[in-house]
Amino acid sequence: MIAKLRGRLDSFSADHAVIDVNGVGYLVFASSRTLASLGAVGEEVVLHTEMLVAQDMIRLVGFSSAAERDWFGLLTSVQGVGSRVALAILSALSADELHSAIAAGDHRMIARANGVGPKLAQRIANELKDKAGGVALGLGGGGVAPARGGFAADAVSALLNLGFRPAEASEAVAKAEAEIGPEATLDALVRSALKKVAK
Incomplete structure (x- = not known):
């Protein structure tokens, strides 16, 4: 299972990039947002990855x-x-925008994506509302805005992997970020958030 790649950006197109890791080129499919964030050919890049295995293919995303x-x-x-x-x-929505759309039940926002009709968008909004924690737009239940972007998003992900509920993880990281400030490192955010959920 390949979970992360660090290497040099060899080339890219509309839906994928080739990452050169010590002379081995990995073809990685990605959203247009991720591809746009990679930088110039030849620069070092880091990608979180998911390996999809089907009967007739193996794909890295x-x-x-x-x-x-x-x-x-x-x-x-x-x-x-x-x-x-x-x-x-x-490609159409950032992780934060998707979180907000699902929390608010805004299936029209999800339907902006290519190939997503109203019925599918409604199903996505309905099925993921509980899984996404239902953190509404603006302030969460504790009066703290849900964590957004950068290290905050990774810190929420780390807490989710430890078994905390999405709403609980998002609120704890938001409080930690408010306390430490925008320059907080991922490690500091996770440590502080864990202390807050342990109280």
Whole structure:
């Protein structure tokens, strides 16, 4: 199982990139947002990855953050959403925008993605509402805005992997970020958030 790639950007096209890792070129499919964030050919890149294994193929899908990878997993758990549709949604919406759309039940926002009709968008919004924690737009239950972007999204992902509920993880990381400040490292955010959920 390949979970992460660090290497040099060899080339890219509309739906994939080739990452050179010590002379081995990995073809990685990705959302247009992730591809746009990679930088110039020849530069070092880091991608979180998911390996998809089917009867007739093995594909690597790459993500700019652990949060985007987690959303990909949630999206593909919905019937009718394959890897291509999930990447189309992640191309149209950032992880934060998708979180907000699902928490608010805004299926029209999800339907902006290519290949996603109203019925499928409604199903995605309905099925993922509980899994996404139902953190509404604006302030969460504790009066703290849900964590957004960068290390905050990765910190929420780390807490989810430890078994905490999405709403609980998001609120704890938001409080930690408010306390430490925007320059907080991932390690500091996770440590502080864990202390807050342990109280």
